[in-house]
Amino acid sequence: MSSVPDRATGGHELPDVTEMPLAQLAMNEDTVLGNALRRYHLEALRPPENLSAFGSFAE
Amino acid sequence: MSHGQEWPHGNVDLATLTGAGWRPTALREFILKVHQRCNLACDYCYVYTLADQTWSRRPQSMSRTVWQATAARIAEHVTAHALTDITVVLHGGEPTLAGEEQLSELLTDIRTAVPRSCAVHFGMQTNGVRLREPMLAVMRAFGVRIGVSLDGPPEGNDRHRRYADGRGSSADVERTLRRLSGPADRSLFAGLLCTVDPDTDPVACYEGLIAYRPEKIDFLLPHANWSVPPHHPGPLAYGSWLARIFDRWYEAPVRETSIRIFDEIINLYLGGTSRSEQVGLSPSAVIVVESDGAIEQTDALKSAYESAAATGLTVQANTFDDALAHPGVIARQIGVRALCATCRDCRIRDICGAGHYAHRYRPGTGFLNPTVYCADMIHLIDHITARVAADLRRLEVV
Numbered sequence: 001m002s003s004v005p006d007r008a009t010g011g012h013e014l015p016d017v018t019e020m021p022l023a024q025l026a027m028n029e030d031t032v033l034g035n036a037l038r039r040y041h042l043e044a045l046r047p048p049e050n051l052s053a054f055g056s057f058a059e
Numbered sequence: 060m061s062h063g064q065e066w067p068h069g070n071v072d073l074a075t076l077t078g079a080g081w082r083p084t085a086l087r088e089f090i091l092k093v094h095q096r097c098n099l100a101c102d103y104c105y106v107y108t109l110a111d112q113t114w115s116r117r118p119q120s121m122s123r124t125v126w127q128a129t130a131a132r133i134a135e136h137v138t139a140h141a142l143t144d145i146t147v148v149l150h151g152g153e154p155t156l157a158g159e160e161q162l163s164e165l166l167t168d169i170r171t172a173v174p175r176s177c178a179v180h181f182g183m184q185t186n187g188v189r190l191r192e193p194m195l196a197v198m199r200a201f202g203v204r205i206g207v208s209l210d211g212p213p214e215g216n217d218r219h220r221r222y223a224d225g226r227g228s229s230a231d232v233e234r235t236l237r238r239l240s241g242p243a244d245r246s247l248f249a250g251l252l253c254t255v256d257p258d259t260d261p262v263a264c265y266e267g268l269i270a271y272r273p274e275k276i277d278f279l280l281p282h283a284n285w286s287v288p289p290h291h292p293g294p295l296a297y298g299s300w301l302a303r304i305f306d307r308w309y310e311a312p313v314r315e316t317s318i319r320i321f322d323e324i325i326n327l328y329l330g331g332t333s334r335s336e337q338v339g340l341s342p343s344a345v346i347v348v349e350s351d352g353a354i355e356q357t358d359a360l361k362s363a364y365e366s367a368a369a370t371g372l373t374v375q376a377n378t379f380d381d382a383l384a385h386p387g388v389i390a391r392q393i394g395v396r397a398l399c400a401t402c403r404d405c406r407i408r409d410i411c412g413a414g415h416y417a418h419r420y421r422p423g424t425g426f427l428n429p430t431v432y433c434a435d436m437i438h439l440i441d442h443i444t445a446r447v448a449a450d451l452r453r454l455e456v457v
């Protein structure tokens with residue numbers, strides 16, 4: 001698995017979750033973290049723009 | 060210095076940016092001020108109690124002529140940018156005060172005007188105090204997803220969210236939420252918006268909100284800036300309040316809901332992009348249409364100074380592409396180029412993104428500053444990313 005350098009954490013390395021097998025991501029999908037990993041994996045193609053607090057609820 | 064000379068005015072220029080290869084992002088969220096007045100008088104409301112009072116000079120309710128002009132402009136924008144899905148949010152003031160007949164006609168006219176090739180997601184942000192039949196029937200008919208503003212349990216909510224005569228609103232909102240969280244209308248219930256109040260117990264607040272089983276919650280920092288600082292004087296009062304809710308939410312054995320600001324911070328940490336205007340550097344795709352047809356930037360800017368959200372454009376005379384050339388709209392779309400030197404060099408820049416744009420305002424330098432919640436953002440983001448990083452290591456994915 002490759003990893004991506006993360007400037008936000010001052011140089012810690014994070015996993016490139018797009019390369020993780022889906023089974024591994026889904027492992028804990030009932031938890032906040034598992035859900036977040038799965039979302040990241042599935043939403044890699046979503047539009048990059050942000051919406052208002054109200055807009056987020058209408059999606 | 061006049062506001063017209065403060066950043067971004069006179070500093071961001073469409074021709075220069077496009078010459079360097081930058082392109083505007085099409086608008087995909089249209090917030091319509093269908094009714095300018097409200098039946099509550101919340102003490103922190105950016106519309107009615109802060110710097111901007113332009114609402115008092117606008118028509119109370121959006122007229123058919125204005126919403127039809129808006130619908131035509133939205134359709135024009137959808138066609139010009141080949142958009143396949145957009146969001147239209149009914150907002151105010153309090154949108155339910157527009158009445159079900161008017162809203163039904165407005166929703167029909169928008170859906171009819173926008174090409175069928177584009178999905179229109181409808182939403183409404185309401186205080187929830189008078190959401191009853193037959194308004195709910197209209198919401199069902201058009202699939203309008205309803206966000207309700209609630210600041211936790213009654214004692215916290217009623218401290219701020221009150222009627223003009225001082226009565227708290229929680230009993231009336233609770234009636235609405237019981238209905239929205241029940242089986243018949245659950246599909247309409249999009250989530251809860253809660254303004255952070257460090258005087259409320261954070262865990263009790265969170266648990267009060269999840270009692271209604273919302274699919275999503277978002278916690279909003281109260282609008283403040285460098286000239287009108289946050290109300291609570293305690294060090295890191297807002298960041299530590301949010302961090303305590305994060306721990307309660309994150310440690311639940313089964314995820315109870317989505318908390319947007321936390322989900323977005325985690326997604327940014329993993330390397331994704333943000334869909335929240337509170338964090339990250341994604342371009343903003345949001346525009347507001349006031350009840351008289353004025354095209355404006357997001358309402359939160361009204362907390363900075365009178366007319367801070369204005370663009371001078373209207374749906375009657377201008378296209379939404381005209382709005383994309385406005386310096387204020389451009390500033391929300393250029394990511395790191397809109398940050399001050401401090402934020403550009405910040406180690407959590409890509410996650411924080413200088414926080415909410417409205418919270419960066421300082422007289423003189425305009426919006427070219429860190430958020431006034433900078434220390435709170437550092438505290439919160441470091442807290443969240445440390446916990447996530449530790450778990451990723453434990454899961455042996457790093």
Ligand code: SF4
Pocket residue numbers: 401402403405406407408411412413414429430432433434436437
């Ligand atoms: S506001 Fe503060 S925490 Fe956020 S990017 Fe700027 S300097 Fe960093």
